[in-house]
Amino acid sequence: MHPWLLAAIGGVLIGLAAVVLMAALGRIAGISGIASGLLAGAAAGDRGWRVAFVAGLVAAPLLLLLVRGDSGIGSPQVAWPWMVAAGLLVGFGTRLGGGCTSGHGVCGMARLSPRSLLATVVFIVFGVITVYVTRHLFGGLAA
């Protein structure tokens, strides 16, 4: 199957996940919000569904591995100190900005939220600038 078609099908599955979570629990499928809520803030009765969601997220590629022999998980592209720096920035930035690719980029865009539209434009533009600087000005951060 053409990767673009597979990508659109993958996107539809992500959308269905967001719809299931809204229909059943009335919640936005924002990964940074769901996962960071496990670390702090979420009350005892508000934790179980977060654990279940994250468990499904982690298990899905492993089920794919069993079914078709390919989990779809690729290799990291940068050396470990860059992985640490990236993790810190993604964590701090998504919590500060109130969402990530899923919460702002998918759910917020689908709600036509001006905040989410702006956030999505900003994180894509800064991602593009960062890749330009690291790949084309500094020759890459290869592992």
Place this chain on the structure above:
Amino acid sequence: MKYLPALLAGLLFGFGLALAGMTQPAVVLGFLDVFGAWNPRLLFVMAGAVLTTAIGYRLVWRRAQPWLAPRFSLPDTRHIDARLVGGAALFGIGWGIAGYCPGPALASLGAGLWSVWLLMAAMAIGWWLAAQLPARSDAKRG
């Protein structure tokens, strides 16, 4: 009972990410490499996801409440401020460095790649650090 739909949603989300190529940081970085060997695959992921969610949400919201919760929990923040823009910018820089946003990072943990676990631990520290900032003042609301 609440856990079953949450587990199902997590599975669907993970299948979607893996099939779409989002769990391959090379594909994600390729999408952001607009000035190099640009890979448009993520555009198709976003289009599929946003359209499905937009239609599905509107069908779901015809009901008075969710199946298993008293109300729909939608963000009520409306204003645009420095936190939103600054947070999104920092996130974009981190995304562009390694090619992982939170969903694909979590979905990739099962492969047992130690540097992905390192990234995930750093992300958790980042979430914790941001939570230590003083709360947004109500004066800025509206």
